[in-house]
């Protein structure tokens with residue numbers, strides 16, 4: 133049986149990949165299936181937490197029992213939802229794959245092939261939601277005990293990926309960061325994952341290869357321990 137160690141805790145998890153519209157039928161998206169975020173939500177609910185899942189585009193996943201789902205589309209929508217939901221949370225986990233850029237213009241009608249060569253696509257930077265959550269907390273505008281990020285990196289899992297994770301943890305200023313290797317069929321659209329759990333206090337723990345629900349349990353163990361000490 134799972135421990136009920138998150139009883140009385142409120143957690144917010146983001147999942148899936150945002151889609152940034154180009155015209156009424158096209159978008160910029162990514163390969164995130166939402167499986168890791170859904171596993172996090174399901175395990176937290178099993179362990180007694182009150183869970184809000186802010187989900188962008190996901191594979192055909194079933195909302196876990198007892199989880200409140202907030203559906204969003206774009207990074208901007210996810211940003212508003214996260215800033216609203218995160219206030220007062222014990223833990224906020226950004227497991228979503230947020231598009232870093234969006235098309236600058238949303239074309240009202242379907243773009244036609246036409247006769248001429250296509251125009252280059254102009255992109256605008258999206259807000260970094262994780263960094264904003266941390267900033268809002270530092271500014272005293274957001275009450276959230278623990279803020280957790282994810283980092284999906286390509287490269288050698290034992291060197292490059294870990295180094296990128298350390299740099300990202302420092303840059304984003306979150307309390308915990310899960311870094312995992314992607315590419316070569318890893319992590320995206322599959323049921324297994326592996327990586328490291330890095331903490332702002334300098335602790336680093338490898339997460340062995342296994343089901344995304346296992347990784348979720350490992351993360352909630354770390355969150356539960358930290359909340360217990362606060």
Ligand code: C5P
Pocket residue numbers: 207226227228229230231232258259260261262263280281282283284300
């Ligand atoms: O910078 P990068 O996308 O690699 O960082 C990954 C982490 O930051 C994830 O937790 C992701 O959910 C979050 N993120 C975000 N807003 C963005 C891009 C990433 O919150 N625009």
